[in-house]
Amino acid sequence: SRLDDDGDRLYWADIEYEYLVDGSQLTGRNVKFGKVNTNRSSDADKVLQKYPEGVLVNVYYNPDEVEISVLEPGVHGSTWFMPIFGLVFGAFGLGFLLIGFFAFKPKSKQELVEKPFKSVQEF
Secondary structure (H helix, E strand, O other): OEEOOOOOEEEOOOOOEEEEEOOEEEEEOOOOOOOOOEOOHHHHHHHHHHOOOOOOOOOEEOOOOOOOEEOOOOOOHHHHHHHHHHHHHHHHHHHHHHHHHHHOOOOOHHHHHHOOOOOOOOO
């Protein structure tokens, strides 16, 4: 574990595995793609329980770059968090921009001429 920039404690499963590709022994540390830090130690413990030391596991690697490996291939929920958050945040921004554009549209010159300003009378 370690402290992040805000002082919160982050946990992760520190797993190392070995695998053979064409007679070369390689070492990997990725359980899945993306960041796997959590602020709950129980989440890291669950990963450690899935992969206890000494157990044989399936390792998935990139055939073009055999050093890139992972135990759980595919796209996971944590991988989608930032793109979805960005889309939602961007949609709200666009919505407010459109509301501002259409709701506060300046009056045309013709409307201003037809409805001149009323003068304020002094008391």
